[in-house]
Amino acid sequence: xxxxxxxxxxxxxxxxxxxxxxxxxxxxxxxxxxxxxxxxxxxxxxxxxxxxxxxxxxxxxxxxxxxxxxxxxxxxxxxxxxxxxxxxxxxxxxxxxxxxxxxxxxxxxxxxxxxxxxxxxxxxxxxxxxxxxxxxxxxxxxxxxxxx
Amino acid sequence: xxxxxxxxxxxxxxxxxxxxxxxxxxxxxxxx
Numbered sequence: 001x002x003x004x005x006x007x008x009x010x011x012x013x014x015x016x017x018x019x020x021x022x023x024x025x026x027x028x029x030x031x032x033x034x035x036x037x038x039x040x041x042x043x044x045x046x047x048x049x050x051x052x053x054x055x056x057x058x059x060x061x062x063x064x065x066x067x068x069x070x071x072x073x074x075x076x077x078x079x080x081x082x083x084x085x086x087x088x089x090x091x092x093x094x095x096x097x098x099x100x101x102x103x104x105x106x107x108x109x110x111x112x113x114x115x116x117x118x119x120x121x122x123x124x125x126x127x128x129x130x131x132x133x134x135x136x137x138x139x140x141x142x143x144x145x146x147x148x
Numbered sequence: 149x150x151x152x153x154x155x156x157x158x159x160x161x162x163x164x165x166x167x168x169x170x171x172x173x174x175x176x177x178x179x180x
Contacts, residue, residue: 001175012150019173022161023154026176032158038176045174049165070173077171 001042001060008063018074019046046073054080068094068101075110084118105139108132 005011015021024030026038035051036043046055055073075090091111095104112128115121133142155161161172 001177006152009150012152015152015173016150018170020161020165020168020170021152021154021173021175022158023156023175023177024158025179027179030157032161032174032176035158036174036176041176041178043176045172045176047172047174049162049172054171073173074171 005061005063005066008066011063011066014067014070018070046070046077048077048081052080065102068098068103068107072103072106072110075107075114079110079114079117084114087114088118099135105132105136105141108136109141109144 022032024032026033026041036045036047036053040058042059044057044061045053047053054077055070057069061069071090071094075087075094078084078090079087088111091107091114094101094107095111098104101107108128109132112125112132115128116125129145132139133145136142155164155172158174161174165172
C-alpha cells in the first residue's frame with residue numbers, strides 16, 4: 001500500500017476528501033487494536049465515531065480499485081446511517097467513473113436499494129436490480145437477486 | 149502530489165471525524 005497505492009495522487013486526494021484517514025501499527029497498543037482486532041495486515045476498515053464498522057477488507061488494494069472499493073464503503077456508511085441520498089450519490093459516482101471495476105456490481109446492487117429507501121419506489125428497486133442483471137450477469141451480486 | 153493527512157491514533161481519528169463529520173478510513177499495518 002505504501003509503495004504503490006497511497007502514493008497515487010488520486011488516492012490521496014480521495015482519502016483526504018471523503019474520510020478521516022487513520023493508520024495504526026499492529027505493534028502499538030492503541031485502543032483501536034482491541035476494538036477492531038486485526039488478525040492480518042493490511043486490514044482496512046470504514047468505521048464511524050461510534051466504532052461501528054461499515055466495511056472491512058484485508059490485503060493489498062491496487063490503485064485502480066482503491067477508489068471504487070472505498071466508494072462502496074462510503075456509500076454503505078451513509079446507507080447504514082440513514083443518509084440515503086448521499087449513499088445513492090457515492091454508488092452512482094462509482095458506476096459513472098468506474099463501470100468496469102470489480103466493485104461495480106456491488107455498487108449497482110446497493111444503488112438500487114438506496115434509491116428504494118430514498119424514494120419508497122419499489123419500481124426503482126426492480127429497475128436497479130434489472131440493470132445489475134443486464135450489465136453484470138456473471139457477477140456474484142447478480143446471483144443474489146431474488147427476481148428471475 | 150497530495151499527501152495523505154493520516155491520524156495515528158483512534159482517539160485522534162474520532163476527534164477529527166466528529167469535527168469534520170466524516171467516516172474514518174482505518175488502516176492497520178505492520179511496520180517495516
